[in-house]
Amino acid sequence: MSSTRSPAAQPFRTRAQQLEKLPPCQALCPNSGDVRGWLGIIAQHEKNGLTLDEAYDKAWEKIAELNPLPATMGRICPHPCEDRCTRRDKDGSISIHAMERFLGDWGISRALRLPQRVAEPYAESIGVIGSGPASLSFAYQMARRGYAVTIYERHDQPGGMLRHAIPDYRLPREVLDTEVQRILALNISLVCNVAVGGDIDFDELRKRHKLMFLGLGAQAPRDLGIPGETGPGVISGIEYLQQRKRHLEPQHGQRVIVVGGGNTAIDAARTARREGARVTLLYRRSEKEMPAAAAEVEDACAEGVQFRFLVAPTRILRDDGIVQAIELQAMHLGEPGEHGRRRPMPVPNRLEEVPADRVIVAVSQAPDWRGLEMLRDAHAWLRTRDDGKLDDNIWAGGDDRGLGIASQAIAQGRLAAETAHAELRGESKPSHSLPRLHEHNCRVRTDYFESRQRADTPRRSQSKWLTDPELEIELTVSDEQACREAARCMSCGKCFDCQQCFMYCNAGGFTRIEETQPGHYFAMTLDACEGCGKCIEICPCGYLESRDGAIW
Secondary structure (H helix, E strand, C coil), X not given: CCEECCCCCCCCCCCEEECCCCCHHHXXXXXXXCHHHHHHHHHCCCCCCCCHHHHHHHHHHHHHCCCCCHHHHHHHXXXXXXXXXXXXXXXXXXXXXXXXXXXXXXXXXXXXXXXXXXXXXXXXXXXXXXXXXXXHHHHHHHHCCCCEEEEXXXXXXXXXXXXXXXXXXXXXXXXXXXXXXXXXCCCEEEECCCCECCCECHHHHHHHCCEEEECCCCCXXXXXXXXXXXXXXXXXXXXXXXXXXXXXXXXXXXEEEEECCCHHHHHHHXXXXXXXXXXXXXXXXXXXXXXXXXXXXXXXXXXXXXXXXXXXXXXXXXECCEEEEEEEEEEEEEEECCCCCEEEEEEEEEEEEXXXXXXXXXXXEECXXXXXXXXXXXXXXXXXXXXXXXXXXXXXXXXXXXXXXXXXXXHHHHHHHHHHHHHHHCCCCCCCCCCXXXXXXXXXXXXXXXXXXXXXXXXXXXXHCCCCCCCXXXXXXXXXXXXXXXXXXXXXXXXXXXXXXXXXXXXXXXXXXXXXXXXXXXXXXXXXXXXXXXXXXXXXXXXXXXXXXXXC
């Protein structure tokens, strides 16, 4: 905020102030991504003397400050940021998901390097267990601050669930490979095929490194606990997806039953459809209660997955050890439980048998604590501070603290790194809370903005979806589409140089800043202000408001 005021200034009815507000997209992003910031770099590139290519480079750098995996997240994130976009009720939310993917792919095509923060390295060595999104985020943030980081990975390749459980039709392996290698290039050592607690003792690593980060993920499946579950023909959703990622031949017949309502269940069902199976997904609650992303459920329906709601398996029927059918109990929703979800309750005398050749169980998963049991709590999770600290030199993030989406894991890794760095350097701990200004005070005048068609993520023809198990369904918007989509952003709560205040202030209270940058174009001269409030009333993005709280 830029302003000047003469001591001789006279009292006025009200005074305007430039006050940046928290946009709803950033408030809903688990990683607090500055969506408005990187969209503004693109939308306002000409005003700031940038070519479009330069703007795309800078926008990618802006994203990468908090998220080193934009091409990956632009494919798999359920983008809650779009749910309360101010533009949503006018002509559709900004296609933030498509824009993140575009910039992620842009960074790959341009071989852009992740931004460093220090030139001289520190002496402390950092150990990281696991290489999923939380671990990669933590390692990235520590390495760019000058620390030597070593990642210990149980499997033969890094990536965690991103690599071993998300199907290629959602996340091509070459995209993940490129983004992971770009992170590892920051003085990060990777040791694969090493199980901490088995191949190497955890206490030994604590002696070797100044600080440890646990990003174990949650790859240990939970079972149903019903008769007939143990034996051939029944497999967990995680194990099934891992087998398909390793190109192992599917061992199921034509009739596949998937049990579960989360994203792993949907991924398993859609993968089985790509292997030619007839797939039925069972969920014990209603469709409304399904935790899976709605868009993924819609796509599964379009691909021919059959859904049965309000049914729960009670036993798996076998003949000579071979799965023949699954017995189902009809359910209804009772009163809400302690977490607010309505409890599924059995309907008396309502049992049925459904033929099956293969059952995929994807009801939930937990961390694999082999060799590290001493770290977990009684419920098989880690209980850390909000910033991820578990012990004097142990930090954690991701699914070992509780199941969540990948962007949340990236945020936890980043926040842990920021606080760990501050402690190592003896600095004050960073505040991890957003500047949570009252979002309702960001009074955007949507009528000021012209209606513009949303740039939805392009997709391949539906007829091709099942032809190749690895064929990516969604595509990337073009350079031109990305530029137009960025221009749709209303810049909620931050100046975008509409010049309304400059033109309508009769007293000349606004002067243009010589060296502008996105969000900073005009300075205020308070001793010229007449207190009319006109600038506040006409400001389309809600950046201007009165100092006394008056509503115009």
